[in-house]
Amino acid sequence: MEREEFLSVYRHSLAHILAKAVIELFGIENVQYAIGPQIADGFYYDFILPRTISTEDFDMIENKMREILKRKEDFTVREVSREEALELFRGQKFKTELIEDLPADEKLTIYYTGEDFVDLCRGPHVENAQQLLSCAFKIKSVSGAYWRGDEKRDSLQRIYVYAFPSKDELKAHLHMIQEAMERDHKKIGAQLDLFMFDETAPGMPYWLPRGWKMYQALLKYSREVQERHGYTEIAAPLVNNKKLWLISGHWAHYVNNMFMVPGISGWLAADAEIPGVLDNLQEGIAEPQAVKMLAGSALYNRETEDTMAAKPMNCPNAMMTYKRTIHSYKELPIRYSEYDVLHRKEKSGQMNGLFRVQEFRQDDDHTFVMESQIEQEIADIIAIADEIYSTFGVTYRAEFSTRPDDFMGDIEVWNRAEAALKKILDDKYGEGGYEINEGDGAFYGPKIDLQIKDALGREWQCGTIQLDFQLPHNFGLTYQAQDGTLEMPVVIHRAIYGSLERFIGIIIENFKGIFPFWLSPYQVGIVPIREEHNEYAKKVADLLQENGIRAEADYSDRNMKEKIKTFKNYKDPYIIVLGDREASEETVSINLRGSNRQIQNVPLSDFVRMCRKMNEEHSLELIDSVE
RNA sequence: GCCAACGUAGCGCAGUCGGUAGCGCAACUGAUUCGUAAUCAGUAGGUCACGAGUUCGAGUCUCGUCGUUGGCUCCA
Numbered sequence: 246m247e248r249e250e251f252l253s254v255y256r257h258s259l260a261h262i263l264a265k266a267v268i269e270l271f272g273i274e275n276v277q278y279a280i281g282p283q284i285a286d287g288f289y290y291d292f293i294l295p296r297t298i299s300t301e302d303f304d305m306i307e308n309k310m311r312e313i314l315k316r317k318e319d320f321t322v323r324e325v326s327r328e329e330a331l332e333l334f335r336g337q338k339f340k341t342e343l344i345e346d347l348p349a350d351e352k353l354t355i356y357y358t359g360e361d362f363v364d365l366c367r368g369p370h371v372e373n374a375q376q377l378l379s380c381a382f383k384i385k386s387v388s389g390a391y392w393r394g395d396e397k398r399d400s401l402q403r404i405y406v407y408a409f410p411s412k413d414e415l416k417a418h419l420h421m422i423q424e425a426m427e428r429d430h431k432k433i434g435a436q437l438d439l440f441m442f443d444e445t446a447p448g449m450p451y452w453l454p455r456g457w458k459m460y461q462a463l464l465k466y467s468r469e470v471q472e473r474h475g476y477t478e479i480a481a482p483l484v485n486n487k488k489l490w491l492i493s494g495h496w497a498h499y500v501n502n503m504f505m506v507p508g509i510s511g512w513l514a515a516d517a518e519i520p521g522v523l524d525n526l527q528e529g530i531a532e533p534q535a536v537k538m539l540a541g542s543a544l545y546n547r548e549t550e551d552t553m554a555a556k557p558m559n560c561p562n563a564m565m566t567y568k569r570t571i572h573s574y575k576e577l578p579i580r581y582s583e584y585d586v587l588h589r590k591e592k593s594g595q596m597n598g599l600f601r602v603q604e605f606r607q608d609d610d611h612t613f614v615m616e617s618q619i620e621q622e623i624a625d626i627i628a629i630a631d632e633i634y635s636t637f638g639v640t641y642r643a644e645f646s647t648r649p650d651d652f653m654g655d656i657e658v659w660n661r662a663e664a665a666l667k668k669i670l671d672d673k674y675g676e677g678g679y680e681i682n683e684g685d686g687a688f689y690g691p692k693i694d695l696q697i698k699d700a701l702g703r704e705w706q707c708g709t710i711q712l713d714f715q716l717p718h719n720f721g722l723t724y725q726a727q728d729g730t731l732e733m734p735v736v737i738h739r740a741i742y743g744s745l746e747r748f749i750g751i752i753i754e755n756f757k758g759i760f761p762f763w764l765s766p767y768q769v770g771i772v773p774i775r776e777e778h779n780e781y782a783k784k785v786a787d788l789l790q791e792n793g794i795r796a797e798a799d800y801s802d803r804n805m806k807e808k809i810k811t812f813k814n815y816k817d818p819y820i821i822v823l824g825d826r827e828a829s830e831e832t833v834s835i836n837l838r839g840s841n842r843q844i845q846n847v848p849l850s851d852f853v854r855m856c857r858k859m860n861e862e863h864s865l866e867l868i869d870s871v872e
Numbered sequence: 873g874c875c876a877a878c879g880u881a882g883c884g885c886a887g888u889c890g891g892u893a894g895c896g897c898a899a900c901u902g903a904u905u906c907g908u909a910a911u912c913a914g915u916a917g918g919u920c921a922c923g924a925g926u927u928c929g930a931g932u933c934u935c936g937u938c939g940u941u942g943g944c945u946c947c948a
Contacts, residue, residue: 297876388943389875396874396945403875403943431941435883444921444939502947587948592873593939595946607948706948743948775905802905810909824907836908843908 255377256283256408258320258370259310262377263290263406265362266309271295278364279339279392279401286418287382287408291339291390291401298402303384306404314378318359320370325353333363339392339399340365381415382408425701430753431598437758437815439749439766440599448596448603450746455766455815458795462764463745464584466636466863467608474629476580476610481562483586487552492719493561495554503557504588504603508549513542555588560713560738563611564720567734572724574615577734578622582610584745599750608742613722613734616658620665623693623710626739627673630695630708633741636863637752637761641697641708645670646685653688654714662712662735663691689715695741699755707743707751712736759839762818762859762867769856770812771798774805774824781828785821785849794856809836818867821852837869847871 260281268276271294281290298306325333327344330353334340343365344353356366358374371377385405392399409415426432434440439456442449452460468478484506490496495503519536546552556562563581572579584606591603614622627643634641645666648659670679670693686692695708713736716722723731742748752760762768769789773782779800789796797817799808805822812820813836820836822843827833832846847855855868 299876386942387876390944391874394945400875400944405943442940447939589947592946594873594875594944597941601947605948709948740948747948772908774907777905804904804906804911806906806909806911808908813909820908822908826907834908841908 251410253283254369255371255380255410256288257281257366257368258374258377259380259382259406259408260288260290261320261356261358261362261364261366261370262310262313262374263288263306263404264292264364265313265358266306267292267294267404268362269313270306270309274336277337277339277399280343281364283408284405287385287406289403289405291392291403293399294402298387298404300387307382307384310382313358314374316359317373317375317378319357319373321357322368322370323355323357325355327353329353330355330365334365380408380410381412382406383415383419421701425703425754428701428754428757429598430600430750433753433758434599434750437766439753446604447593448591448601450599450602450604456749458766459749459760459764460745463742463749464608466763467584467633467742468582470629470632471580471582471608471610474580474625475578476582478582478584479563479566480585481559481566481583482556483588484553484555485562486550487554489561489565490554493564493716494719495557495561499557500554502590504555504590505547506553506555507545507547508551508553509543510546510549511544513538513540513544515540556585557587557589559583559585559587559607559609560611560716560736561720564716564722564736567611567613567722568720572613572734574724574726574732577724578612578614578618580610580612582608584608599746599753602744602746605744605746607740607744610737610739612737612739613717613724614737615724615726615732616661616735619662619712619735619737620669622737623666624669624673626710626737627669627693630741634695634697634708636865637697637755638865639697639699639755641695642704643670643674643679644682644694644696645679646682646687646692646694648691649684649686649688651688652686654690654718658714658735659691662714666691666693666712687711687713689713690735697751699751700757701754705747705751707748708741709739709743711738713738759816760818761863761865762856763863765795765816765818767795767797767812767815767817768819768860769794769796770808770815770817770820771796772805772808772812772820772822773798773800774822776800776802778823778825778828782823785823785833788849788853789856792853792857793860794853813838819856838867842869844869844871 260283264278264281268278275295277293279291281288327349330344331341333355334344347353354366354368355363356368356370357363383406385407387402387404390401390403392401407415407418409418434456437455438453439459440450440452443451487496490500490503517538519538563583566581567579586604586606588604591601595601596603612622630641647663652659690712692709692711694706696704696706698704716736717733722734724734726732771782771786773779782798782800786796786798797812799811809820809822816838818838821833822836823833826846830846831849833849833852835844835847835852837844851871855871858864859868
């Protein structure tokens with residue numbers, strides 16, 4: 246904690262130095278300075294400047310900051326009245342707004358750095374800039390940001406700076422950034438031929454043969470686990486008429502994120518020409534053109550009755566599936582798992598490799614339960630999450646979001662459900678062993694989010710467990726209770742991977758492309774030394790395939806070293822070399838991934854057993870000796 | 873959507889002042905038949921993202937569009 250305070254004091258102080266440097270460089274009359282808080286790896290400061298800052302300016306700004314530090318000026322604090330403050334920051338609109346927004350009785354403190362720079366600030370700061378001389382900092386980037394995050398307000402230039410107490414720590418941090426860049430799933434995905442994108446389908450991955458093998462391995466594993474827990478899988482339409490979205494509420498709340506298939510409101514009886522169609526929405530650039538349409542052309546219209554939309558979520562179709570028949574309390578819980586393709590339209594600039602896409606699959610499920618079953622069902626879901634996350638060797642953290650102000654439904658149901666969830670979380674993680682976000686739940690029910698932590702310590706929200714009191718209501722779902730009355734089930738939405746696409750992105754970075762055996766696109770690379778060994782190699786390949794082991798063989802006449810190199814670049818866990826010796830003795834010689842170590846002359850049956858064991862146990866570690 | 877940067881062969885990159893489109897790897901062909909991370913020789917591969925503009929001439933300068941990346945915002 247001490248270190249945290251220290252970090253906050255000097256990062257914040259450095260932020261003032263940055264502001265002072267920028268003002269000295271551009272002139273106070275040309276600069277509007279906003280706020281400069283500290284963040285995880287440094288700080289930023291927002292400005293309005295007469296021109297845009299580019300990377301070429303970074304040195305200049307950093308040098309100016311160092312020059313200012315060398316002046317060894319004092320940071321002096323002064324308490325001022327609101328009037329005094331307003332006078333002092335006359336012409337600085339952001340500071341003025343901040344002052345006016347503070348409660349009337351709040352004490353205003355201002356900090357001087359030297360004589361000529363003053364900033365509104367709660368402090369505390371270092372006493373003298375000298376104390377910052379040993380700090381290490383480096384401008385990270387400049388990007389756009391809005392004043393108070395509101396896109397309708399001023400657009401500011403945000404200067405991000407890395408800042409650490411010592412050069413070594415900055416160096417370590419830059420090293421970590423470098424490491425993260427090397428693990429970039431977009432880079433590794435291309436290197437390992439896992440997936441690709443094309444501009445005709447922004448944010449919609451093409452899964453290449455190798456990537457798809459991994460995808461299937463993840464699906465297979467998910468299905469295995471869920472089947473054990475009594476889940477039954479369904480598949481449903483990807484595109485539904487808007488009637489469905491009107492019932493579910495998506496048409497009202499989510500329509501701008503949906504890919505639309507407009508309906509047809511008619512056909513042209515004769516060729517027609519539509520004059521004055523603008524080719525561009527931007528003023529001054531758009532030129533009106535006549536568009537020709539041939540007789541028989543359909544006239545598409547989003548508002549017609551046969552308009553359809555691609556599903557952004559599986560829930561409505563799961564509700565329809567439940568509704569097909571009447572249900573008895575004896576059937577519940579009913580667990581419909583689903584891996585269908587979903588589409589969500591994102592604003593341009595929102596996409597990011599596999600982390601944020603417009604087309605994806607979830608390891609989704611909708612479970613229909615009686616209220617009395619919530620507790621046990623959630624406990625079971627958490628058990629599934631435990632099992633799956635531990636298989637990937639990652640830890641996770643739960644966040645509990647409770648009833649928001651604009652909740653819908655019966656407050657008593659909410660209270661009972663939240664109490665049940667809290668009890669499970671307390672039992673599982675201990676009180677305080679998870680975070681509570683009061684009022685952060687969805688309007689239709691409380692939720693638990695599961696954040697996993699990857700090998701670099703970065704956190705990702707993957708799993709989510711949400712109670713839903715709204716959809717059963719919208720779709721009029723019922724079950725017949727023991728006493729013969731019709732009751733409404735509660736729906737639990739849940740996913741463990743979250744989106745398969747994003748999860749794969751995360752594990753690519755977590756494992757740096759060096760996947761556990763069971764997950765590797767190909768698990769064994771087969772290298773016959775000479776063409777005369779192809780026959781034996783083929784026999785081995787067939788045997789592996791029969792045993793559910795994914796193997797690839799290179800039967801070409803290339804040099805064996807080249808074959809090994811190719812498989813090593815693909816990071817195949819085992820590369821087996823087959824020559825005279827192996828063929829005559831029915832053995833394989835294994836090259837272990839990640840080392841130059843080999844295990845010679847392993848009996849074929851032992852090798853198959855090793856591979857099968859890792860597939861069955863979903864082992865994290867590669868077996869590196871014959872047992 | 874907003875701010876900024878980027879887009880040259882499958883991949884990684886070079887291309888100066890506006891003057892004939894280049895390199896490495898990969899691919900293909902031939903030779904080599906090899907015991908653990910690059911055998912040798914040769915060949916082919918381009919709408920320089922797309923569209924306008926300036927110019928005698930544009931990969932290079934200007935504008936626009938699309939895509940990607942880093943942020944903002946939102947989210948799984």
